Amino acid sequence: MSYADAVTALAKDCGSDIKKVCKGLNLGNNRIQDCLQKNQAKVSSTCTSTLGQVTTSIQQRQAAQTGFFKICAHDAAQYCGGMKGEGNILACLLKSKRVDNGKCNQAITDAGWR
Secondary structure, eight states: OOHHHHHHHHHHHHHHHHHHHSTTOOSSTTHHHHHHHHTGGGSOHHHHHHHHHHHHHHHHHHHHHHHHHHHTHHHHHHHSTTOOSHHHHHHHHHHOSOOOOHHHHHHHHHTTOO
16 A cells, blocks of 8 residues: 555545544644544544554555565665665666566565555
8 A cells, every 4th residue: 555545545534533533633753643543432443444454554565665675685786786875776676677586576566666
């Protein structure tokens, strides 16, 4: 789930709950998530379910982004030798049609970069 999809799902399924129990809070630093979890008894079951799905999806995406360079180190060395900078290496791997490491390809997909 992309970040945009996550925000859309939360707005759709939790919008009225956010207005009711988290009115006036800023989005940053997990304030809305913390508020919804703290007030779970007052929040709709649809919102609770969506919040759980969104949280899990974002955690998986962040883990994939964190682990990407370790998982793809061999492919980066093989196809993007000597290239510096994580962004440049990622761009190289995305352009390379030769990357056949299933784990590397999956990490790129799970990280939301493809």
